[in-house]
Every structure is written in C-alpha cells, then in structure tokens.
Amino acid sequence: MGLFDGSYDDSVIRVETDENVTGIGEVGSLAPAIQAIVKAQPAHNHARGLRELLIGRDPTEPQQLWELMYEATVYIG
DSSP states (O other), X not given: XXXXXXXXXXXXXXXXXXXXXXXXXXXXXXXXXXXXXXHOOOOBTTBOOHHHHHTTSOTTOHHHHHHHHHHHHTTTO
C-alpha cells in the first residue's frame, strides 16, 4: 500500500422523493463506508442512518436537511 497521494474515492448519491423528484450529491470517501452510513439503523440521536433520517422530510429545505444529517452523523464522522 502506497502513501496517501491526495486522490479521493468519489461516490454519487441519488435521492428520490415520493413525487419522483431526483436529486444527486457527491461524497468523497470509501463507497462501503458511505453505504453503511446511509443504510445504518439508528443507535441514538448522534448516530443515525441518513436514509432513516430523511424519509418523510421536506426536500425543499436543504439547509435544514443538511443540519439534521450533520447532527445525526457527527458521532460517527
């Protein structure tokens, strides 16, 4: 295994609403780690999976959703 070369693994996240609106985002990390954080079952308020957290939320409030996601994953990074 070589030294860190400054490159990242980029993943694209696709989110679909119940009204068939699709949004995309980019994440720079290991794909299996991202998938685990999205699909994780909740442990407590600061360790929750993003899928569970976002279901039923208003997608037109991106700042509020960002804050919820940040707070729900701050414990796990």
